[in-house]
Amino acid sequence: MRAADRAYATVRDGILCGTYAAGSRLTETEVAQTAGVSRTPVREALRRLHAEGLVNFEPNHGAVVAAFELEDAEEIFELRALLEPVCARRAAERASPDLIAELRSLSQQQIEESSRRAAGHLARIGALNDQFHRLIQRAADSPRLAKTLSGLIEAPLILRTFAQYAPGELQRSADQHLELVQAIEAHDGAWAHSIMHAHILAGRATYLRGRRSR
Amino acid sequence: MRAADRAYATVRDGILCGTYAAGSRLTETEVAQTAGVSRTPVREALRRLHAEGLVNFEPNHGAVVAAFELEDAEEIFELRALLEPVCARRAAERASPDLIAELRSLSQQQIEESSRRAAGHLARIGALNDQFHRLIQRAADSPRLAKTLSGLIEAPLILRTFAQYAPGELQRSADQHLELVQAIEAHDGAWAHSIMHAHILAGRATYLRGRRSR
DNA sequence: GACTTGCAAATTGTATACAACATGAGGCTA
């Protein structure tokens, strides 16, 4: 693994896990020591994270961990509600049987986890959810769409902290994934578009409710 | 100006002007010598250009200038047709009188240039067009939307080479800009959305026709 | 004659040393 990748992973994980709090400074030297590399690859990693919106640069003051306000969350959900349905429609028009099978498997695992609710099910569901959405992106076969969305998917990993699922919401989310698989299998772009749109808006509502209750 | 910025500008201009042809390699040493800086800022510049989609990295083989195929153009127009209308709608809901005045000024200059057709009018119109679209983005006040679109606006600067305007198309484009200003001034989001959508699709048609005629 | 293996050149990746710049504290002066 390249040193730049190690530095990138170190900082990214630190941000997503909350080790690096929003607003805290990331000096190159400190990150370099933490990751066990020199400053050069650290600079590359920080620039990459900046491009992804996870850190900001204050001029001549280095990098700070990006803070996500309510406004940012609204913006992110608005863009996802716009782009992911298009992704789903393209996926419905293009997906191969193999890929559909994989999607189905993911959504069925998610349904199981959602009904069993065994220890650590939230983390596992989160991972399954990510995999599902990324697979849809791959099926959409649009590099620029995928790149745009990846910057919007990263952030929710932070936002997720806020999500407090009401009874039934986990189940609904999993059910929507399954319905999306059916729409894609039927190569029905409009159906896929609609259900994905509803899915994102439902997620938005869950997030906002969770946030208000703090 | 920082060395990294100089390196960035050097390569970017080279790509947009066609000095660096699509597919050609960009070795760090060569770029460093051309820009008159060391390799370190060149690396940063190339990474930035990669994030913007203007260059690609072949593993352990350095950077190559990105090539834009018909497929890429289709993808870019599809995304612009999706995002720029939303931008216009947001602008209509938010724009200040000052900003509207600026937009009006730009579109009127464009109308003049389009009817006079003096020497070099195509270049000037291109610049005015860019300014106009970027100003709409600023009015939309959505950093992530702007960032996403900037990566899609860069590419058309290359694609523009293909554009061959039929008589009246320049005039129509300028007229659409003016109508957009009116929609924004009326704070009519739906109107702004519609006219921008038509505007992008018209641009797409012009591009595709120009491309086919080669 | 074709394939493999080893070497050399070139290029990227990394580390470190140095320069420039901004910042903040402390003392000096009015």
Next chain:
DNA sequence: TAGCCTCATGTTGTATACAATTTGCAAGTC
């Protein structure tokens, strides 16, 4: 005492030296 100036410190920005990896070519062998 308030304001300003100076200097020390820390951080980023840049250059360069070095390491590691790859690629193409050539020579040797089967």
